[in-house]
Amino acid sequence: MVRVSGLASGMDIDQIVSDLMKAERMPIDKMKKQKQTLEWQRDDYRSMNLLLSEFNNLAFNMTLQSSYSSKTVSSADETKIKAAATSSAGNASYTLSNVTMATAAQNISSGKISEGTIDPTKSLWEQKTLLGSAWSGKEVKQPDITISADTKTAKLSKGAIFERSLPSSIQVKNGESSQEFNIKTTGDPTLIGENDVFVNMNTGEMTFGSTLANGSTVQGFTYKQNVLQFSITTYDSNGKATGDNEDGSMSFEFDGSASLNTVLTQLSNSKVGISAFYDEGTDKVVFTRKDTGDLSKTGSAGGQKMVFSGEFLTNFLKLNTQKETGGTDAKFTLNGLETTRKSNTFTTGGVTYTLQNNFTGDVRVNVSNDTQKVFDTIKDFVTKYNELIEKINGKITEERDRNYQPLTDEEREKLTDKQAEQWDDKAKSGLLKGDSILSSGLNQMRSNWYASVSGVSGAFSQLTDIGISTSANYSDRGKLVIEGDGTKLKEAIEKDPQSVMDLFIKSGSATSEKGIVRRLRDTITQTVSKVEQRAGRSTWTSEQFLLGRNLKSVNSQITSFESRLTQVEDRYYRQFTAMEKAIQNANAQSAQLSQYFS
Numbered sequence: 001m002v003r004v005s006g007l008a009s010g011m012d013i014d015q016i017v018s019d020l021m022k023a024e025r026m027p028i029d030k031m032k033k034q035k036q037t038l039e040w041q042r043d044d045y046r047s048m049n050l051l052l053s054e055f056n057n058l059a060f061n062m063t064l065q066s067s068y069s070s071k072t073v074s075s076a077d078e079t080k081i082k083a084a085a086t087s088s089a090g091n092a093s094y095t096l097s098n099v100t101m102a103t104a105a106q107n108i109s110s111g112k113i114s115e116g117t118i119d120p121t122k123s124l125w126e127q128k129t130l131l132g133s134a135w136s137g138k139e140v141k142q143p144d145i146t147i148s149a150d151t152k153t154a155k156l157s158k159g160a161i162f163e164r165s166l167p168s169s170i171q172v173k174n175g176e177s178s179q180e181f182n183i184k185t186t187g188d189p190t191l192i193g194e195n196d197v198f199v200n201m202n203t204g205e206m207t208f209g210s211t212l213a214n215g216s217t218v219q220g221f222t223y224k225q226n227v228l229q230f231s232i233t234t235y236d237s238n239g240k241a242t243g244d245n246e247d248g249s250m251s252f253e254f255d256g257s258a259s260l261n262t263v264l265t266q267l268s269n270s271k272v273g274i275s276a277f278y279d280e281g282t283d284k285v286v287f288t289r290k291d292t293g294d295l296s297k298t299g300s301a302g303g304q305k306m307v308f309s310g311e312f313l314t315n316f317l318k319l320n321t322q323k324e325t326g327g328t329d330a331k332f333t334l335n336g337l338e339t340t341r342k343s344n345t346f347t348t349g350g351v352t353y354t355l356q357n358n359f360t361g362d363v364r365v366n367v368s369n370d371t372q373k374v375f376d377t378i379k380d381f382v383t384k385y386n387e388l389i390e391k392i393n394g395k396i397t398e399e400r401d402r403n404y405q406p407l408t409d410e411e412r413e414k415l416t417d418k419q420a421e422q423w424d425d426k427a428k429s430g431l432l433k434g435d436s437i438l439s440s441g442l443n444q445m446r447s448n449w450y451a452s453v454s455g456v457s458g459a460f461s462q463l464t465d466i467g468i469s470t471s472a473n474y475s476d477r478g479k480l481v482i483e484g485d486g487t488k489l490k491e492a493i494e495k496d497p498q499s500v501m502d503l504f505i506k507s508g509s510a511t512s513e514k515g516i517v518r519r520l521r522d523t524i525t526q527t528v529s530k531v532e533q534r535a536g537r538s539t540w541t542s543e544q545f546l547l548g549r550n551l552k553s554v555n556s557q558i559t560s561f562e563s564r565l566t567q568v569e570d571r572y573y574r575q576f577t578a579m580e581k582a583i584q585n586a587n588a589q590s591a592q593l594s595q596y597f598s
Contacts, residue, residue: 005167017573017576021569023211024569025567026560028562029266030552031557031561033405033408035554039209040428041431041547041566044428046535048259048392048533049535051388051391052388054529056386058381061519062504063504063505064088065501068370068493068497068504072368072373073351073366075363076365080355080356080363081355081356081365082356083351083353083367084352088350089348089367093365094335094351094366094367095335095336096362097361098361098423099330099332099359100330100332101358103326103343104290104327105288105305105363107287109285109317110319111284112283113130113317113318117335118260120263120280120290122259123160123257123258124259125255125258126256128226132311135226137165138225138227140222140224142158142220144256145214145221146216147218149214150213152210153205153207153208155197156206156223157204158255159201160191160225160255160256161204162201162225162226165222166199167221168183169181169182169300170221173217173219174216181208182195183196184198184199185198185199187203192207192567194209194210196209198275226255226256227255228252228253228310229251229312231249231250231309231528232309232313233247233309235295235297237291237296238294241297242271247556249309250270250459261278264285265291269297273290274290275290285319292344293327293328293341294327295327304321306321307325308321312548318494329342330346332355353365356556367492369493371490371494377488385480385520386479386480389445392438392441392442393442395432395433395438396433396435396439397433398430398432401430404426404427404429405427406424437527437530437534438531441523441527441530442477443445446522448464449480450470451512452512453506453516454512455513456499456502457499458498458500459496460496460500462503466493467483467484467487467489467491468480468481468489475544477490503516504517505518531547533549548589577592
């Protein structure tokens with residue numbers, strides 16, 4: 001609609017309409033304030049649910065037996081034996097004596113492998129004469145090589161080439177034409193003829209006597225590469241070979257570009273279970289099983305722990321299976337029982353022992369309840385509960401200041417950011433005051449703590465029995481207090497840890513039969529569910545919870561009213577436009593009449 005300003009009347013029509021619309025907008029401003037209040041209230045409910053859910057997760061940890069059955073272990077001599085215990089370990093004393101630690105099988109080169117001439121960082125093919133007959137020939141099918149730019153060089157896919165396997169020449173095609181290059185493997189590559197190609201036998205690099213044009217194709221051919229092939233067999237604790245081959249061995253293959261260090265590193269990283277290294281000082285290699293114990297083939301206890309096959313291992317590295325040492329089980333006496341283990345770390349009766357040294361004589365290991373750790377766990381749980389109810393009580397007792405309503409956009413523009421923030425804090429206060437869901441949840445949780453647990457077989461059936469009671473200060477609103485310095489709670493844990501655990505986590509079909517923590521979790525779950533029915537979750541649609549439906553209704557009213565306001569504003573402008581036109585017509589008639597009297 002075309003809107004006419006007050007040219008004829010001299011009035012500020014836009015300002016007049018704006019002022020009139022302020023009065024018209026009062027209902028919609030009220031709706032928007034209501035919408036903001038509902039959103040704040042929804043967010044407050046969800047923040048309470050987050051607190052309850054976080055505490056519920058902590059409560060789940062408190063239902064685990066390990067929270068009440070922590071053990072402390074002491075060794076009379078940790079230079080000889082270290083020990084740790086799980087919650088399933090019994091309180092007892094154990095004596096270990098006459099300990100011989102398990103050893104790992106080891107094989108060392110029977111002599112120097114190169115008289116100190118090998119460089120373990122260089123490729124083995126560059127030092128091929130040292131390896132003698134350890135090499136094997138492997139056929140390589142070289143695919144065509146496409147030249148992507150004018151060049152004189154190209155590279156075969158493999159180096160360490162078996163010289164007699166190369167053809168006498170190589171064909172290079174460029175469109176319909178082709179050129180034959182004679183292969184040279186000795187001499188100076190810069191002095192070859194234009195129809196020659198020099199092949200570096202170590203790396204596979206090719207240097208052509210004339211330039212190959214972009215798009216040319218070096219025709220593929222077959223040749224042999226020199227590789228090292230060997231296998232190793234090792235066994236697990238059950239005497240079963242660990243390799244992938246049918247006979248249980250594990251095969252390895254390395255091309256000539258690999259260095260000795262590379263070979264030994266890859267062996268150490270493989271699942272064959274060996275740690276290998278080369279010592280330049282002695283010019284020998286050392287192979288050691290990563291696992292200790294007599295790890296030999298089933299039915300051959302005390303036999304070979306590592307079996308080598310291949311000239312690289314047996315001739316060059318000089319690893320002689322008969323020279324193997326070690327690979328013995330740990331032997332010891334535990335409370336009078338002579339026994340063995342494959343490893344120096346073993347678990348029995350819930351106690352894990354780690355042997356540190358060989359020794360004769362006795363070392364005592366004591367296992368007992370870790371009273372302090374259980375005490376700290378319960379104390380921390382009580383503290384977290386007190387923090388939870390303090391925050392929820394703070395919300396449901398917070399006063400509502402009705403002098404502060406949510407700001408409209410126009411009102412917010414008149415305030416500084418700091419003033420708007422302070423106003424919002426006041427307007428958000430007390431939105432959950434006296435909330436029945438949260439109040440009922442808190443009352444039920446207090447009842448969960450104080451009510452006796454029926455059917456407990458031990459000495460403790462009530463919270464006060466272990467030295468935990470309610471604060472005498474009314475303003476604390478049900479906070480729990482650990483009496484004194486916690487002595488009574490510690491004594492209860494020490495005296496009857498099973499009864500303390502039952503008090504907290506006992507299972508039962510009826511609420512009265514359930515432990516305190518299980519009751520709390522039931523109450524929290526119910527409270528969270530009720531809050532969700534009112535305030536929903538972030539992933540829920542508006543139709544799934546009460547406040548969402550209310551917000552949807554308010555939004556619908558706002559949309560409808562805004563449409564009505566548009567119509568009202570248009571009506572005002574139509575009226576003022578008609579007025580302006582009437583004034584213009586009157587002014588025109590007046591001017592015309594004045595002409596008759598002039």
